[in-house]
Amino acid sequence: MTNNIILELKDIHLRLKSNDFEVNILNGIDLKLVEGKAVAILGASGSGKSSMMSVMNGLERQTSGSVIVAGHTLDNMNEDQLALFRRDNIGIILQAFHLIPTMTAIENVAVPMELAGIKEAIEIAKKMLEDVGLSHRMDHFPTQLSGGEQQRVAIARAMAPHPKILFADEPTGNLDGKTGHNIIDLIFSLREKNNATLILITHDQELAGKCDQIIHIEDGLIVDAHHNDEKAAE
Secondary structure: OOOOEEEEEEEEEEEEEEOOEEEEEEEEEEEEEEOOOEEEEEOOOOOOHHHHHHHHOOOOOOOEEEEEEOOEEOOOOOHHHHHHHHHHHEEEEEOOOOOOOOOOHHHHHHHHHHHOOOOOHHHHHHHHHHHOOOOOOOOOOHHHOOHHHHHHHHHHHHHOOOOOEEEEEOOOOOOOHHHHHHHHHHHHHHHHHHOOEEEEEEOOHHHHOOOOEEEEEEOOEEEEEEEOHHHHOO
């Protein structure tokens, strides 16, 4: 397994304005993540874990510090450059599915690739929907799909371009327990198949136990970061 650093945060601070005062969200985050690993980020609501993920993928601009992803420094990129970088390197899965309601499942998966100029977008989308068990639902619209099926479409969309890094923020938050477990198994299976780095935001200790590394964040600071010895022994 490679030991290349895929993502590095250097002294990350994030302050956001609220009315007439500033709120400190991240308070000096230093972190290095190794390529090809699954990493769980745990923390209570308001701890800063989702904000840290947004800084990692360039959706939120840090107040100070440096973000380096896949060998690229994000600090000085403008919004267009960041969007192109995410398109080519990053997949994002959220608990809200964010599917386009007027498009079928296959269109939802294919359109981002078509916009990126990928000629085989439809063929790739078809294969990804087969991989997530939706070969019989490709021409259905989101309103015709269950919550679990919609999340599977969202996963297919995120994974179709074979991103180097897959971010998942509470991806089972809107699903029942059994469906949630199936979705998590699917995410880990596709991550391994595509050799992607997985960064998973969760509050679920059992889910974190499936990851190679576990990071705890509290009050905008990393208070613990350790490798999962049980996972390493498998």
